[in-house]
Amino acid sequence: MHEQSATGPHHTTTTERGSFAVARCTCGWAGPARRSRDRARTDAADHIGATDDRDARAQGRP
Template sequence: MPQQDPGAGSPAHLTTTVERGSFAVARCTCGWSGPARRSRDRARTDARGHAESP
């Protein structure tokens, strides 16, 4: 189930973390998708990094 990353970015960058089997992937409403990670925390970090970048 997707989880909203609280406080991540502006309305243009709403990120979620999606699980695919044993991997977690960060995604954004702008179309960006991070790499698959075994660590959910690392996927959330990827999402925060994306939302904070200009």
């Protein structure tokens, strides 16, 4: 997995493989395979939230 620059946007998608759903991001991140589509979407939202927090810290914001 590679990290995207602090200034680049993250865009997530959720795809299905059989009975599993996987969240992925343009930065290369991928969540675990989930049987619950809602949980895969939550994984994606958590990833976006974590990257927003990390980006804010990198720019010196609390």
